[in-house]
Amino acid sequence: MTPVLGCIADDFTGATDLANMLVKGGLRTIQLLGVPRGDCRIPDVDAIVIALKSRTIEPEIAISQSLQSLEWLQKSGTQQFFFKYCSTFDSTDKGNIGPVTEALMKALDVDFTIACPAFPETGRTIFKGHLFVGDALLSDTHMNSHPLTPMTESNLVTVLSKQTTLNVGLVQHDKIEAGLETLRNSFDALKKTGVSIAITDSITDTHLYTLGQALADFKLITGGSGIAIGLPKNYQNANLVRLSKEASKLKPVTGLSLVLAGSCSDATLRQVAEFSKNNPSFKLDPVELDLRPSIIEEAIEWASLRMGQGPVLIYASAASHEVKSIQEKIGSEKAGSLIENAMGSIAKALVDSGVRRLVIAGGETAGAVAGALGISSLQIGEQIDPGVPGTITVDDPKIALALKSGNFGEVDFFQKALDTMP
Ligand code: ADP
Numbered sequence: 001m002t003p004v005l006g007c008i009a010d011d012f013t014g015a016t017d018l019a020n021m022l023v024k025g026g027l028r029t030i031q032l033l034g035v036p037r038g039d040c041r042i043p044d045v046d047a048i049v050i051a052l053k054s055r056t057i058e059p060e061i062a063i064s065q066s067l068q069s070l071e072w073l074q075k076s077g078t079q080q081f082f083f084k085y086c087s088t089f090d091s092t093d094k095g096n097i098g099p100v101t102e103a104l105m106k107a108l109d110v111d112f113t114i115a116c117p118a119f120p121e122t123g124r125t126i127f128k129g130h131l132f133v134g135d136a137l138l139s140d141t142h143m144n145s146h147p148l149t150p151m152t153e154s155n156l157v158t159v160l161s162k163q164t165t166l167n168v169g170l171v172q173h174d175k176i177e178a179g180l181e182t183l184r185n186s187f188d189a190l191k192k193t194g195v196s197i198a199i200t201d202s203i204t205d206t207h208l209y210t211l212g213q214a215l216a217d218f219k220l221i222t223g224g225s226g227i228a229i230g231l232p233k234n235y236q237n238a239n240l241v242r243l244s245k246e247a248s249k250l251k252p253v254t255g256l257s258l259v260l261a262g263s264c265s266d267a268t269l270r271q272v273a274e275f276s277k278n279n280p281s282f283k284l285d286p287v288e289l290d291l292r293p294s295i296i297e298e299a300i301e302w303a304s305l306r307m308g309q310g311p312v313l314i315y316a317s318a319a320s321h322e323v324k325s326i327q328e329k330i331g332s333e334k335a336g337s338l339i340e341n342a343m344g345s346i347a348k349a350l351v352d353s354g355v356r357r358l359v360i361a362g363g364e365t366a367g368a369v370a371g372a373l374g375i376s377s378l379q380i381g382e383q384i385d386p387g388v389p390g391t392i393t394v395d396d397p398k399i400a401l402a403l404k405s406g407n408f409g410e411v412d413f414f415q416k417a418l419d420t421m422p
Contacts, residue, residue: 001044001240003045003047004235005235006050006070008066008069009049009050009051009052010097011054012363013405015031015052022046022228023381023389025228026232026244028247029048029247032051033051034053036072043394046247048073054096056148057096062095062096070108082222083101083223087225088151089159091163098160099164101113101197102164111191114197115156115200116223117224118200118202118208121386126200128172129156130156138153138154157199166196180213202227212229216237248381249381249422253357253392253398255354255399257307259275259314261360262315263362263363263407264316264320264323272313274411276313282312282315286338289339290338296342299314300345303350304353314343316343323335345372348372355399358400361406361413377395381422384402384409384413385410388403400422402417402418
């Protein structure tokens with residue numbers, strides 16, 4: 001069957017989050033890492049999610065990568081396209097949500113689309129065009145001081161208008177609440193006034209389901225992963241796919257187990273402490289690694305001696321005061337790249353020695369390890385914890401992977417991932 005939905009996500013873990021949502025909706029889904037090569041082959045799936053790292057790069061580069069991805073998706077036969085960004089609308093006045101949306105609309109010859117980052121399940125709602133995180137306006141949360149994309153304005157019509165030459169309008173919740181016909185009429189009314197992108201209110205999942213129905217004929221949809229919950233039904237109603245609870249069922253992978261943690265977020269620190277209680281663990285320190293690169297070989301040997309008896313953990317995670325002191329000594333960039341390179345080399349050597357079940361904590365860390373292992377596509381399986389599914393590599397050797405951004409997952413995530421992954 002030809003895939004029905006082609007998605008372009010502006011970051012790695014956001015792409016996984018969307019893929020997880022589509023699989024839960026019954027679509028067999030694959031995630032590709034980076035702009036796919038022309039000769040990239042994919043298995044029989046219903047949806048494709050391309051994970052870019054385009055959230056904070058220069059708009060021209062983000063546009064170029066997004067258009068190349070779109071072209072590849074069009075060649076693969078997908079009919080509907082989805083530009084996925086963060087549910088907190090992470091962007092600056094320069095972009096990249098506006099410029100990429102505009103470029104995709106032009107390439108697809110589309111004169112109207114929506115922008116809906118709402119994800120009520122995670123507390124992201126939109127009311128009268130204003131984005132809330134829990135009970136607070138977006139601009140009153142920690143997002144107002146984000147180092148790369150500070151969000152100091154909560155009115156999304158205002159935010160998006162600064163990023164695009166197109167007219168941005170608003171569909172309020174009462175129009176969605178009133179049902180499909182009223183919603184469609186609201187879209188038409190906005191179009192007539194020259195609006196090209198509509199921010200859509202959404203306070204509950206019911207709103208997202210109604211919106212999903214109204215989007216059945218849209219060529220391009222933009223939003224967070226929340227808006228994807230209403231889409232799978234459309235494809236079934238149009239006889240394009242058969243939704244299946246089995247979409248998340250993947251063939252089991254057997255082999256040695258390894259956990260790599262390069263995130264220093266609170267959730268990961270707790271997960272490292274918990275997992276270390278019952279499993280051997282090895283700590284990497286960037287300052288020592290800088291002085292003595294042979295620690296990488298020592299870590300590989302340490303793990304090789306123990307992996308036969310059960311899973312092992314190699315981690316660089318450290319509390320914030322420790323990270324601060326390390327960064328003062330060797331600089332944050334150097335510390336980060338030393339750990340990322342070390343994690344990549346360790347993963348490569350241990351996969352060569354038989355590791356087939358791999359859990360990785362940290363968005364950048366996961367990207368670095370996937371790169372070192374030459375992984376370019378993942379089939380998405382069952383959810384482990386919200387936003388994090390188990391996956392397996394499409395190419396050989398088959399490796400079961402759980403890739404989680406630092407702050408995701410319960411305290412027992414590592415063990416749960418090893419138990420839940422295919
Ligand atoms: P998260 O998803 O929590 O942001 P990432 O893997 O994306 O995790 O980012 C964590 C960054 O911190 C990586 O670049 C990693 O190499 C770096 N890092 C890991 N451990 C340390 C440490 N002990 N000191 C300094 N930097 C570290």
